[in-house]
Amino acid sequence: MITVHHLETSRSQRVLWLLEELGVPYEIKHYKRDPRTRLAPPELKKVHPLGKSPVITDGDLVVAESGAIIEYLVDRYGAQAHGDAAHLLAQPGTPEHMQVRFWMHFAEGSLMNWLVMKLVFMTIPTQPMPFFVRPIARQLCAQVQQKLIDPNLAGSTAFMEAHLGQHTWFAGDQLTIADFQMSFAVSALMSRADDAKRCPKLAAYAKRIESRPAYQRALAKGGPVIMAS
Numbered sequence: 001m002i003t004v005h006h007l008e009t010s011r012s013q014r015v016l017w018l019l020e021e022l023g024v025p026y027e028i029k030h031y032k033r034d035p036r037t038r039l040a041p042p043e044l045k046k047v048h049p050l051g052k053s054p055v056i057t058d059g060d061l062v063v064a065e066s067g068a069i070i071e072y073l074v075d076r077y078g079a080q081a082h083g084d085a086a087h088l089l090a091q092p093g094t095p096e097h098m099q100v101r102f103w104m105h106f107a108e109g110s111l112m113n114w115l116v117m118k119l120v121f122m123t124i125p126t127q128p129m130p131f132f133v134r135p136i137a138r139q140l141c142a143q144v145q146q147k148l149i150d151p152n153l154a155g156s157t158a159f160m161e162a163h164l165g166q167h168t169w170f171a172g173d174q175l176t177i178a179d180f181q182m183s184f185a186v187s188a189l190m191s192r193a194d195d196a197k198r199c200p201k202l203a204a205y206a207k208r209i210e211s212r213p214a215y216q217r218a219l220a221k222g223g224p225v226i227m228a229s
Contacts, residue, residue: 066184067105103170189202
């Protein structure tokens with residue numbers, strides 16, 4: 001039996017969605033974030049030395065990292081899937097396969113780096129500090145966002161909006177593993193980047209994901225994808 005060690009409001013939500021699409025039985029072990037630091041609890045280190053989520057166990061096997069988990073689950077269980085879930089791996093050598101590879105790496109290698117920085121620099125001014133330091137921290141964080149983070153997010157957003165203007169899903173006309181990997185990043189982008197909220201193609205893509213019954217089942221079991229800001 002697969003166990004998803006699920007940290008609230010985390011990337012492991014996309015693993016739940018994938019398992020629901022594949023129709024593979026699994027169980028969830030829930031973990032709460034530290035209410036002050038928002039970090040994962042130390043109990044996760046008992047599952048994997050990094051102590052982070054997502055991580056799954058499948059019998060004696062422990063698999064960490066979103067991309068590795070997604071690829072493992074589809075390699076191991078994809079052949080028994082039906083409908084859209086039966087074609088989550090594009091054929092090697094096709095344009096769709098190259099798109100899958102690109103977006104699988106883009107999600108964490110490019111986009112999430114800036115989204116995490118955005119969250120950090122939005123949060124710093126709200127943390128406890130001497131009153132005379134707060135205006136300095138607020139100004140510094142605003143400048144970093146304005147001059148560094150926001151331009152990079154705007155570039156990625158425009159790139160994704162243009163791509164989705166020509167494709168239903170990130171790799172083409174069919175749902176693939178790239179969409180599971182990108183789903184959390186898109187949710188975070190829509191939550192934190194003002195430019196993304198004005199992008200109709202991105203908004204339509206997010207709605208396509210959210211309207212899928214498997215995604216709704218995963219949401220009901222795992223809770224909200226993005227923590228309230």
